[in-house]
Every structure is written in C-alpha cells, then in structure tokens.
Amino acid sequence: MSETVTRGAEHTIREIGQQPRVWRETRDAVAADRERIDAFLERHVTSDVRIVLTGAGTSAFVGEIAAPALARITGRRFDAVATTDIVADPRGAFAENVPTLLISFARSGRSPESVAATRLAEQVLDEVHHLIITCDTTGDLYRTHSQREGDLVLVTPEGTNDLSFAMTSSFSTMLLSALLVFAPELAAVVDAAAAAGEWALGDGAEAPRSYAEREYDRVVYLGSGPLTGLARESALKLLELTAGRIVGLHDSSLGFRHGPKSVLDDRTLAVVFVSSDPYTRQYDLDILAELRATPGGHDVLAVDHRSPHGAGETWAVPGVEDLPDAVLALPYVLFAQSLALQQSLRLGLTPDNPFPSGDVNRVVKGVLIHPLADAATR
Structure with a gap:
C-alpha cells in the first residue's frame, strides 16, 4: 500500500502491527512483577470479596471478555461493570456493600469517568481496593493510585499507549495483562x-x-x-x-x-x-x-x-x-x-483521526461529574 494511500494512518497501522510483539512483552512484564502481584492478590482476594472489572468503551469491553473467562478459570465470580454505569448509578453498581476489588482498565486514564468511578466506589462501599491496568504513566488514574499504599498499578509495555484515535494494542495488552494476573498459567500459550x-x-x-x-x-x-x-x-x-x-x-x-x-x-x-x-x-x-x-x-x-x-x-x-x-x-x-x-x-478517511472536526475525541470530553449527595444514607 502506497504512502499516499496510508497517509493519516501511520499510527493505526503501526499499533495494529506491533501487537504480537507486545503480547510477548506483556507476558514477560507480568512475570517480572509476579511477586508484587501475588502479594496484592493474597491480601485482597479473600473468600468474601467481589471482583469488578471496569472501564469505558473499549476498556469496558476488556472486562466483558475477561470476566467470564476468569470466572471459569478460577471458579469465582467476576463482574464486568462499565465506569459509565458506575458513575451514572453508583448505588446500583455497588448495591452489595461487601469488600470489593475494583479493577480499572484505561488507555490514558484521563477520561472523566476513570477516576470518578474509583472515588464513587470509595464513597459507596465500606471497603474497596484498587488494581489499575493502564498504558499511561502521566494519566490521572495512574497519578491518583500509584502513590496510594495498598493499591496496585500495572503499566502495559512501552508503545501501547496508542497515539491513534482507536484503541488497538492498548486493548489487547490490557486484556492479556488481566488474564495473566489471575491465571499465570496462560503465559504458556502467549507464544x-x-x-x-x-x-x-x-x-x-x-x-x-x-x-x-x-x-x-x-x-x-x-x-x-x-x-x-x-x-x-x-x-x-x-x-x-x-x-x-x-x-x-x-x-x-x-x-x-x-x-x-x-x-x-x-x-x-x-x-x-x-x-x-x-x-x-x-x-x-x-x-x-x-x-x-x-x-x-x-x-x-x-x-x-x-x-x-x-x-x-x-x-x-x-x-x-x-x-x-x-x-x-x-x-x-x-x-x-x-x-x-x-x-x-x-472511504478516504484518516484512521489516526477519523473526526478532524473534533465531534468525537480520542479522550472523551464534556462529561460533568456530579457530586454524590447523601452517600452516608445508602
């Protein structure tokens, strides 16, 4: 395909094409972090804990794929609940006031719902712990949780914070990271x-x-x-x-x-x-x-x-x-x-930015996070 034809698609083409390589890098990165991961899981994955996988858009779909797979592998319940649903109805999303492990997926961690969902979980629940899987060490989600004692933040390999409009390598590496965290035996099939x-x-x-x-x-x-x-x-x-x-x-x-x-x-x-x-x-x-x-x-x-x-x-x-x-x-x-x-x-579009007018953005804009009143009276 000629350079003229692919102009405006350079990031998308590269990020789709790099995935087999970064899947192997993801396996190695999770393995290198295994001791820290296992210590976190031992502390927080108790018999009574509810595990919720969350994100918005593509990041939510990471959870929708991983939740039934991990439930089957581990024999315990995993729920996929989008951050957009948590933010809109936190008392419905967390109706059971039980110890909860909230696993947040985010390419950038800059969308308004990302941090709002973790904060609302803390308002509504008596006990919640956080596992963050993200591609961006400068994002709000990373900066909020990486400094907090008791939270675990995992960053996907370099280059997976996709620069293109659509999430491609960020999607697949966050999915693989989540699978390997809870099912390390899957490392054997990554190749x-x-x-x-x-x-x-x-x-x-x-x-x-x-x-x-x-x-x-x-x-x-x-x-x-x-x-x-x-x-x-x-x-x-x-x-x-x-x-x-x-x-x-x-x-x-x-x-x-x-x-x-x-x-x-x-x-x-x-x-x-x-x-x-x-x-x-x-x-x-x-x-x-x-x-x-x-x-x-x-x-x-x-x-x-x-x-x-x-x-x-x-x-x-x-x-x-x-x-x-x-x-x-x-x-x-x-x-x-x-x-x-x-x-x-x-169609003659530019895949790296199919919406040059800015009608739809790489990182969601325009979301007003409303305060949750009367949280203590739930």
Missing part, C-alpha cells in the same frame, strides 16, 4: 497467540483487504461467552474508524435471532467468532449455518480456530486449537481491526 497474530497480519491479511473492497453498509459481529465482548469491541472499531459511515453492530450468537437478525440485507456482512469450547461452539456453528441458509444476499464469515468446515467462507487462524476463548480474542480481533482500517482507507 501460540502471538504466532497466530503474526499469521493474521501476514498471510491472513488478504481476507480483511478483500472484504473491505465490498461496499457494505453494515457489519454484524457475533460471539458467545467471552467472545460476545469481542463482538462489541469489533463493532465499535468499525464505527470509529469509518466515522460511522459503515455501521458496526454486535450481539451474542443466541441473542441475534431475537429480533436483531432483521438487520440483514444484501449490503451486510455477518462475522461469527467461533468458540473453542466444545459445548459453546455448537451454538456458534448453529447460527453460522442458519445465516448461510437465510436468503437475503448478505455475506457470512466464520472466524475460527479450525480449518474451513462446510459451505461458506472461514478465516481459519492456525495453531490455536487449544486456546481458551479470551486468548483466542487476541488473534481474532486482528481481523476486525484490519477490516476497520481498510474500510476507513477505502
């Missing part, structure tokens, strides 16, 4: 995920390029379990990088039949992220077969960890057959990021 990522950016890159040449009005992403959160993130990437000119939608594989399926037409691409779990996988394959048999002229693509199966197109990611879904999300998301980037370029 496989990274190798799959290299394939996705190399031999596998032709598929998103070819789909970008088709003039879709909308793309629907579907997934189950942790991959439902990935579907949300994938839809958002398309909306962001095409400045809303191509609509990205998402749903669960089972939920799509309950009304949202009506969105399909001959200018729609439906992408199904197929689970590695044998039971869950059945539902993804069911909706995949149904979509392929449904008339209407829409295109259907399976993103799978196995070779193509049956009729229809499959973006088959090699070498990841035994990975859990939350780790599969790392190479899987590269399809969605690459498709969004290619569609943005096809």
Whole structure:
C-alpha cells in the first residue's frame, strides 16, 4: 500500500502491527512483577470479596471478555461493570456493600469517568481496593493510585499507549495483562497467540483487504461467552474508524435471532467468532449455518480456530486449537481491526483521526461529574 494511500494512518497501522510483539512483552512484564502481584492478590482476594472489572468503551469491553473467562478459570465470580454505569448509578453498581476489588482498565486514564468511578466506589462501599491496568504513566488514574499504599498499578509495555484515535494494542495488552494476573498459567500459550497474530497480519491479511473492497453498509459481529465482548469491541472499531459511515453492530450468537437478525440485507456482512469450547461452539456453528441458509444476499464469515468446515467462507487462524476463548480474542480481533482500517482507507478517511472536526475525541470530553449527595444514607 502506497504512502499516499496510508497517509493519516501511520499510527493505526503501526499499533495494529506491533501487537504480537507486545503480547510477548506483556507476558514477560507480568512475570517480572509476579511477586508484587501475588502479594496484592493474597491480601485482597479473600473468600468474601467481589471482583469488578471496569472501564469505558473499549476498556469496558476488556472486562466483558475477561470476566467470564476468569470466572471459569478460577471458579469465582467476576463482574464486568462499565465506569459509565458506575458513575451514572453508583448505588446500583455497588448495591452489595461487601469488600470489593475494583479493577480499572484505561488507555490514558484521563477520561472523566476513570477516576470518578474509583472515588464513587470509595464513597459507596465500606471497603474497596484498587488494581489499575493502564498504558499511561502521566494519566490521572495512574497519578491518583500509584502513590496510594495498598493499591496496585500495572503499566502495559512501552508503545501501547496508542497515539491513534482507536484503541488497538492498548486493548489487547490490557486484556492479556488481566488474564495473566489471575491465571499465570496462560503465559504458556502467549507464544501460540502471538504466532497466530503474526499469521493474521501476514498471510491472513488478504481476507480483511478483500472484504473491505465490498461496499457494505453494515457489519454484524457475533460471539458467545467471552467472545460476545469481542463482538462489541469489533463493532465499535468499525464505527470509529469509518466515522460511522459503515455501521458496526454486535450481539451474542443466541441473542441475534431475537429480533436483531432483521438487520440483514444484501449490503451486510455477518462475522461469527467461533468458540473453542466444545459445548459453546455448537451454538456458534448453529447460527453460522442458519445465516448461510437465510436468503437475503448478505455475506457470512466464520472466524475460527479450525480449518474451513462446510459451505461458506472461514478465516481459519492456525495453531490455536487449544486456546481458551479470551486468548483466542487476541488473534481474532486482528481481523476486525484490519477490516476497520481498510474500510476507513477505502472511504478516504484518516484512521489516526477519523473526526478532524473534533465531534468525537480520542479522550472523551464534556462529561460533568456530579457530586454524590447523601452517600452516608445508602
């Protein structure tokens, strides 16, 4: 691709492309910090603690992928609650006044809700401790919590504080960091995920390029379990990088039949992220077969960890057959990021800043944080 074509996309291209490398760096960084992490978890992850994963937008979707995965791995409850929901309704988000570990994800930690959510948790709850996973050591979230005794702040590897408008490497490295904090055994599969990522950016890159040449009005992403959160993130990437000119939608594989399926037409691409779990996988394959048999002229693509199966197109990611879904999300998301980037370029936009007018910003602006009155009377 020529320099003229990619002008205004330099950051986005670099940040998508660096991910396999920074996944390996993330594994090594978490391993090097293992003693401090384990001491923190031993103090604060007690039998009665509630663990909440939070963030806004893409950072919230990190939690939506990690929460069900970590619940399954650890056998304990993890809740994903967006900072936007905490700020708007803190008493609802923290209705149970129980010891809470609040895990905050933030690329910059500068959005108004980031610090507000941690402060509101402290107002509403009698006992709350904080684990911060961020990409920016100059952000408000880092500066607030890095100096506080008892809080743990982890910073992702250098270069993951994405300079582009859309979160790409910041998203995947924060997700991997969270998984490794609570499931250190997953360090053994990072090389496989990274190798799959290299394939996705190399031999596998032709598929998103070819789909970008088709003039879709909308793309629907579907997934189950942790991959439902990935579907949300994938839809958002398309909306962001095409400045809303191509609509990205998402749903669960089972939920799509309950009304949202009506969105399909001959200018729609439906992408199904197929689970590695044998039971869950059945539902993804069911909706995949149904979509392929449904008339209407829409295109259907399976993103799978196995070779193509049956009729229809499959973006088959090699070498990841035994990975859990939350780790599969790392190479899987590269399809969605690459498709969004290619569609943005096809439309003549500048992916590094699809909104030069400033209508939508890299770091959210304009949010007024209202004081929480009468917190003591909850």
